[in-house]
Amino acid sequence: MNYQYNIGCSLSNLKGIREFVRNSLKDQHVPEIEMSAIVLALDEMCSNLMIHAHHCNPDHMLELHIHIPVQGKFIFEIVDNGSVFNINEFHEPDLDNLVHQKRKGGLGIRLVKAIMDKVEYLKRDEKNVCRLTKIIK
Amino acid sequence: MSYIEELKDKNIPMVLFGMKEKVANTFSILGLAELLHITTTKPEAKKLADELSV
Numbered sequence: 625m626n627y628q629y630n631i632g633c634s635l636s637n638l639k640g641i642r643e644f645v646r647n648s649l650k651d652q653h654v655p656e657i658e659m660s661a662i663v664l665a666l667d668e669m670c671s672n673l674m675i676h677a678h679h680c681n682p683d684h685m686l687e688l689h690i691h692i693p694v695q696g697k698f699i700f701e702i703v704d705n706g707s708v709f710n711i712n713e714f715h716e717p718d719l720d721n722l723v724h725q726k727r728k729g730g731l732g733i734r735l736v737k738a739i740m741d742k743v744e745y746l747k748r749d750e751k752n753v754c755r756l757t758k759i760i761k
Numbered sequence: 762m763s764y765i766e767e768l769k770d771k772n773i774p775m776v777l778f779g780m781k782e783k784v785a786n787t788f789s790i791l792g793l794a795e796l797l798h799i800t801t802t803k804p805e806a807k808k809l810a811d812e813l814s815v
Binding site: 660664728734 | 762764767793
């Protein structure tokens, strides 16, 4: 099964992304706790991209694809033309350090890596693709 | 998270309670559940806060 959602890079569109993900997965028997985590991870990835790669320009477009090749396997692809920030190359600061430094935020990448089973980056048709894979047994 | 250290410095106990399951799960994923005091109910939270402030 395949689903696609195209949106402009405005943070006000994140609500639509969350609804799209929930609606696309609603018949897939995904437990609510997993569903919430998936929605949170995709919201985090899309908002990071909108803010850092597209400076919240609503004229810049972003595509979210959902592919479900077999039951329990979910492939999410975020496709855009912005600059790539590979979260696999980012070393998350230690949690104790974040607390000690009184940092607000800095947990998004840790969250995405913990929720998803795999995060990959690739190029397709001159576009950047961030592919997130989630397996639910 | 930015207030954890400040509360500790000022000796102010903080106990969170009544979290929705999805919120508790997020705290657990992040490891925040290990850093914070979390209980299920308000009476449990008050009891723990009293114990922590001794």
